[in-house]
Amino acid sequence: MRITFKNLTSIYHQNTPFEHLALNDINTTFEEGVYYGIIGHTGSGKSTMIQTLNGLLLPSRGEVHAGDILLRRKSKQKDIHRVKKHVGMVFQFPEHQLFEETVLKDVMFGPKNMGMDETVAQEKAEYYLDLLNIDASLFQSSPFDLSGGQMRKVAIAGILAMEPEVLILDEPTAGLDPKSHIETMALFKRIHQEMGITVILVTHDMNDVYEYTEYVKILSGGHLVREGRTTDLLTDEKLLERFALEPPDIVKLTHDLENKGIIFDSVPRNVEQFTELYEEWRAGNA
Amino acid sequence: MIGLEDITYSYRTGEYKALDHISLTFRRGEWVSIIGHNGSGKSTLVKILMGILDDYEGSITVDGELLDEENRITMRKKFAIVFQNPDNQFVGATVEDDVAFGLENNGVPRDEMVRRTEEALKAVNMLEFRDHEPSRLSGGQKQRVAIASALAMAPDVLILDEATSMIDPEGRREVLDILRTIHRRGKTTLIFITHDLSEIEDSDHAVIMKDGQIISEGTVEEIYKDTDALLASRLVLPFHMKISKRLLDGSFLSYDELVERL
Ligand SMILES: Nc1ncnc2c1ncn2[C@@H]1O[C@H](COP(=O)(O)OP(=O)(O)OP(=O)(O)O)[C@@H](O)[C@H]1O
Ligand SMILES: Nc1ncnc2c1ncn2[C@@H]1O[C@H](COP(=O)(O)OP(=O)(O)OP(=O)(O)O)[C@@H](O)[C@H]1O
Ligand SMILES: [Mg+2]
Ligand SMILES: [Mg+2]
Numbered sequence: 001m002r003i004t005f006k007n008l009t010s011i012y013h014q015n016t017p018f019e020h021l022a023l024n025d026i027n028t029t030f031e032e033g034v035y036y037g038i039i040g041h042t043g044s045g046k047s048t049m050i051q052t053l054n055g056l057l058l059p060s061r062g063e064v065h066a067g068d069i070l071l072r073r074k075s076k077q078k079d080i081h082r083v084k085k086h087v088g089m090v091f092q093f094p095e096h097q098l099f100e101e102t103v104l105k106d107v108m109f110g111p112k113n114m115g116m117d118e119t120v121a122q123e124k125a126e127y128y129l130d131l132l133n134i135d136a137s138l139f140q141s142s143p144f145d146l147s148g149g150q151m152r153k154v155a156i157a158g159i160l161a162m163e164p165e166v167l168i169l170d171e172p173t174a175g176l177d178p179k180s181h182i183e184t185m186a187l188f189k190r191i192h193q194e195m196g197i198t199v200i201l202v203t204h205d206m207n208d209v210y211e212y213t214e215y216v217k218i219l220s221g222g223h224l225v226r227e228g229r230t231t232d233l234l235t236d237e238k239l240l241e242r243f244a245l246e247p248p249d250i251v252k253l254t255h256d257l258e259n260k261g262i263i264f265d266s267v268p269r270n271v272e273q274f275t276e277l278y279e280e281w282r283a284g285n286a
Numbered sequence: 287m288i289g290l291e292d293i294t295y296s297y298r299t300g301e302y303k304a305l306d307h308i309s310l311t312f313r314r315g316e317w318v319s320i321i322g323h324n325g326s327g328k329s330t331l332v333k334i335l336m337g338i339l340d341d342y343e344g345s346i347t348v349d350g351e352l353l354d355e356e357n358r359i360t361m362r363k364k365f366a367i368v369f370q371n372p373d374n375q376f377v378g379a380t381v382e383d384d385v386a387f388g389l390e391n392n393g394v395p396r397d398e399m400v401r402r403t404e405e406a407l408k409a410v411n412m413l414e415f416r417d418h419e420p421s422r423l424s425g426g427q428k429q430r431v432a433i434a435s436a437l438a439m440a441p442d443v444l445i446l447d448e449a450t451s452m453i454d455p456e457g458r459r460e461v462l463d464i465l466r467t468i469h470r471r472g473k474t475t476l477i478f479i480t481h482d483l484s485e486i487e488d489s490d491h492a493v494i495m496k497d498g499q500i501i502s503e504g505t506v507e508e509i510y511k512d513t514d515a516l517l518a519s520r521l522v523l524p525f526h527m528k529i530s531k532r533l534l535d536g537s538f539l540s541y542d543e544l545v546e547r548l
Contacts (some may be wrong), residue, residue, distance in 0.1 A: 042426030092425045148370040149324025174451040177323045179520035204454045246455040249525040
């Protein structure tokens with residue numbers, strides 16, 4: 001499913017003293033099957049943008065085209081519902097998403113809502129909970145009687161179990177322990193590749209954006225200020241600095257080594273590639 | 287000084303021990319980091335310290351005084367905590383009220399309250415949002431406000447439970463800088479929970495938890511060397527240490543030292 005924003009503007013509490021312009025005249029497209037990153041400073045409008053993508057927020061002005069469905073200021077519940085069936089979103093705060101009595105029921109809600117019967121929904125729920133490393137002993141607990149990281153994993157499992165065409169992730173690794181962080185990012189990548197789904201990742205973790213996404217969109221003060229290939233934008237330190245963003249660790253180290261005269265043929269994408277390039281360089285300059 | 291002596295806690299009697307015979311000391315002015323896998327008991331531990339959960343086994347002493355039903359409320363005034371989810375702690379209708387709330391509660395005079403509120407909001411770059419409603423902020427803005435509310439209290443013991451997990455890297459560095467300043471003054475005990483091991487480097491003491499138990503503790507250097515405990519508790523060394531392990535001898539160094547030695 002292709003999603004396009006046309007002159008999208010989003011204003012909180014319009015026509016009140018609390019009016020706040022969160023997104024300003026955005027035009028952009030999310031192509032089918034691509035892995036995107038959305039980055040930007042705190043308060044730049046990332047969460048607002050993705051909530052507009054799945055109909056949780058309607059545009060104040062402009063349009064969202066999700067496949068053949070059009071969302072506008074006064075769209076009907078029926079259209080919003082159709083979009084939500086294709087576009088799954090993991091919220092920035094898992095507590096805003098969880099609501100059922102038990103962990104298992106919570107994760108089954110999505111697939112049941114998609115029309116799967118009870119048995120299939122339970123199979124899917126158990127499968128994804130297991131992929132997220134949630135122990136079966138927690139299935140009957142209330143989703144609110146969990147640790148912060150466990151809650152986030154349950155929230156992620158709930159969206160994956162819907163098997164959406166477009167997967168939106170708002171800070172999906174915040175609160176995960178380092179090993180879970182790596183495993184979860186690897187899981188999203190696998191699902192993206194195997195099922196060909198679109199993934200839209202919102203995060204402050206530039207290392208993940210650099211390692212996993214194909215394209216990035218940069219937001220600043222509610223404006224879409226730049227979009228392009230991840231490898232182009234995230235290696236451009238001047239650009240990042242302009243929008244108060246940090247370079248990924250690997251990029252920073254590669255640049256710091258360049259200043260020492262250690263120059264590689266290409267910019268590595270992860271620690272493994274860095275190690276290889278450095279060892280090659282060391283062998284050639286021994 | 288705070289002493290935890292053989293603390294055991296289950297959320298439901300007779301069931302799984304969220305804390306399993308924990309003994310731990312926090313000295314005045316010390317910066318202690320607590321790390322460990324999801325569900326290892328970190329938040330439970332600090333909730334016990336705050337007196338939010340109370341039917342535990344074992345004992346807690348604060349500045350030599352045993353914590354009990356009677357002194358719990360007065361003792362709590364020595365602590366300020368930033369919870370993992372900031373939504374759980376907002377009490378004010380505006381950002382400014384929220385920060386001022388704790389001060390007012392503690393009987394801080396009005397002039398001083400206004401000054402401290404402003405200072406704290408300035409420190410986290412949220413002064414321009416003073417009139418906003420806390421629940422209607424972005425994720426990172428909420429965390430900044432929650433931190434400001436705790437800072438304004440100038441508590442004896444400041445607890446941060448993954449308080450910066452949704453703040454941008456620049457903002458995180460600023461928060462760490464604030465903590466360093468507080469630490470240098472030497473009056474405040476800092477208890478800092480994180481999953482990012484690059485953030486523990488300024489602590490005097492670090493503790494690794496696993497399944498409700500402490501499986502390792504020591505200086506940051508000692509913790510970085512305890513590969514078995516790190517692995518067992520699903521922890522990963524920070525980026526520069528990972529590179530050091532792969533390409534150098536793996537010794538304890540800073541990022542700048544790494545660049546120099548490569
Ligand atoms: N419910 C709301 N009511 C009013 N203003 C809001 C609301 N939610 C967000 N805002 C404001 O809109 C702007 C954009 O917020 P948004 O949540 O989209 O930011 P973000 O880029 O996701 O930030 P973060 O990285 O901190 O999560 C912010 O200035 C915020 O204060
Ligand atoms: N309110 C609750 N009711 C029942 N069990 C709980 C509750 N809160 C936490 N637990 C359980 O207690 C254990 C410890 O949880 P705790 O929140 O202390 O972990 P944590 O180390 O803070 O994890 P995280 O890194 O995910 O925040 C977990 O197994 C969790 O499922
Ligand atoms: Mg956000
Ligand atoms: Mg916790």
